[in-house]
Amino acid sequence: MNEFELIRQYFSPKSKAVLGVGDDAAIISPRHDLFISKDLLISGRHFPKNTPAQAIGHKALAVNLSDMAAMGARPRWALLGLALPEVRKPWLQEFSKGFFTLAERFGVDLIGGDTTRGELMISVTILGEADKTQALRRDAAQAGDDIWLSGEIGWAGLGLRAQFGEISLSSHDADRAIQALNYPEPQIALSQNITHIAHAAIDVSDGLLADIGHVVSASAKAQHQHLQAHLQFEAIPLPNPLQHALAIGVDAVSALSFGDDYQLCFFASPQQRNNIAAIAQTLNIRLSRIGQLREVDSAASPLLLTKNGVEISTSCFGFDHFA
Ligand code: ADP
Numbered sequence: 001m002n003e004f005e006l007i008r009q010y011f012s013p014k015s016k017a018v019l020g021v022g023d024d025a026a027i028i029s030p031r032h033d034l035f036i037s038k039d040l041l042i043s044g045r046h047f048p049k050n051t052p053a054q055a056i057g058h059k060a061l062a063v064n065l066s067d068m069a070a071m072g073a074r075p076r077w078a079l080l081g082l083a084l085p086e087v088r089k090p091w092l093q094e095f096s097k098g099f100f101t102l103a104e105r106f107g108v109d110l111i112g113g114d115t116t117r118g119e120l121m122i123s124v125t126i127l128g129e130a131d132k133t134q135a136l137r138r139d140a141a142q143a144g145d146d147i148w149l150s151g152e153i154g155w156a157g158l159g160l161r162a163q164f165g166e167i168s169l170s171s172h173d174a175d176r177a178i179q180a181l182n183y184p185e186p187q188i189a190l191s192q193n194i195t196h197i198a199h200a201a202i203d204v205s206d207g208l209l210a211d212i213g214h215v216v217s218a219s220a221k222a223q224h225q226h227l228q229a230h231l232q233f234e235a236i237p238l239p240n241p242l243q244h245a246l247a248i249g250v251d252a253v254s255a256l257s258f259g260d261d262y263q264l265c266f267f268a269s270p271q272q273r274n275n276i277a278a279i280a281q282t283l284n285i286r287l288s289r290i291g292q293l294r295e296v297d298s299a300a301s302p303l304l305l306t307k308n309g310v311e312i313s314t315s316c317f318g319f320d321h322f323a
């Protein structure tokens with residue numbers, strides 16, 4: 001199979017764009033402001049080498065959809081860059097199944113890409129639409145805002161550690177953890193419901209503490225204030241097995257630094273509490289109020305984590321590829 005047959009067979013969906021896959025460039029007609037983001041996934045670095053192809057296809061798109069959720073944009077179009085060590089039909093079939101199942105669920109149109117031989121690597125570019133006034137920018141959190149989190153964090157991190165044999169889980173928990181790691185669910189519906197309610201949002205990809213840190217520093221800089229996120233450990237929903245791990249000595253800061261969950265963390269005025277509770281009920285999801293953003297004097301650290309009122313040090317957290 002040559003490159004063009006491969007593209008035609010696996011990556012040429014019917015498209016609603018003005019011009020989709022097949023020409024030198026695609027053509028789209030956006031009606032609003034465009035939101036654009038890209039992620040690069042490398043085998044052995046962003047997913048274990050033995051990850052099923054369907055999961056890779058899902059995750060490559062899901063992490064980009066999650067970025068659209070974090071911005072308050074509706075995802076519309078995607079471009080797929082693919083480096084493959086070899087052409088294996090069953091692999092391509094599974095990969096494209098994972099990709100397109102998710103794309104169809106969220107109405108995303110694959111309109112182009114590039115395919116080449118090389119170490120397995122997937123890069124998706126996503127384009128979404130929204131009015132720029134609705135953007136959930138990370139530099140727009142306000143002093144006094146509540147900090148909210150969807151779902152539970154830690155499942156994907158547990159899945160990764162279970163796969164490498166670093167921890168042992170019951171088979172039921174292991175299934176759930178591996179599912180969270182391989183098939184993250186982008187929080188698009190939640191995001192679309194909070195564009196008029198939240199000031200700022202971020203998706204939890206690097207780890208909760210690191211990602212909240214990004215919002216605090218961006219907002220502090222934009223508003224020329226000293227800001228601090230005060231998080232209450234006991235308010236942060238953790239998976240049961242992670243709570244057990246805490247009981248046997250895993251420290252709280254590590255538990256809050258597992259990445260890859262793609263839950264949504266957002267900042268909103270306390271006046272929105274009733275609206276947010278109603279959204280959680282309508283969407284049938286868990287939303288937890290885990291802390292508050294406040295103005296502090298210049299000496300205070302951007303993050304304060306307390307457990308039953310006692311401060312826990314958060315000097316080292318999150319994931320940095322170059323650390
Ligand atoms: P060019 O040589 O002009 O870069 P290519 O031969 O790389 O074009 O690609 C042919 C067409 O197939 C283009 O429309 C391109 O966007 C599309 N394409 C290539 N790879 C992919 C892919 N993995 N997924 C979707 N579309 C792809």
Ligand code: MG
Pocket residue numbers: 113114115
């Ligand atoms: Mg090309």
